């Protein structure tokens with residue numbers, strides 16, 4: 001007998017396959033990424049790869065439907081005042097992000113989803129606040145459904161991971177998900193790594209390893225699962 005699937009990627013499933021999952025797990029994972037310059041050592045889609053990977057790993061544990069990553073963000077390094085990294089980013093306006101987020105959430109709420117996990121891989125400000133504000137709007141309006149908007153570092157202790165741009169945390173996660181896309185040897189071997197010169201905000205990425213990434217991921221999954229185990233009985237009646 002075929003094992004009953006508890007999760008699946010939305011764009012690769014037929015309606016009956018989606019419904020077979022949402023019948024028991026009406027949970028949508030919406031990974032929100034960015035196309036943003038991440039220094040010479042990381043790929044432009046780091047935030048998207050990270051958000052999609054973490055959302056998928058969480059869905060595998062908890063159940064639900066993973067939507068394609070939204071490659072659209074505002075407040076990128078390309079417009080950061082002290083930096084001169086104008087190339088290799090696609091930046092959208094804050095207004096568009098707010099609108100897009102509203103339209104995504106409204107359509108997911110109009111369908112069978114009771115819980116939406118909006119996981120943002122990009123932490124630029126106010127981009128991340130806009131996503132959280134829109135989530136709040138929906139949570140005020142609907143009492144029988146819930147949007148949980150978060151960044152991965154929101155639920156991981158600071159000594160393991162803090163908000164960063166292409167620093168040790170993001171690089172470790174990228175090494176876990178797609179090691180072939182990382183080239184730490186392109187960073188200088190000696191001297192300081194800075195935001196202005198290397199597009200790194202946070203701790204030196206040079207000692208990052210895939211194992212560190214896996215450790216961050218495991219703590220994230222543990223804590224996110226705990227939170228969802230509280231939300232699921234509140235919003236999903238057949239559980």
Ligand SMILES: [Zn+2]
Pocket residue numbers: 038046047121122123164165166170
């Ligand atoms: Zn990033």
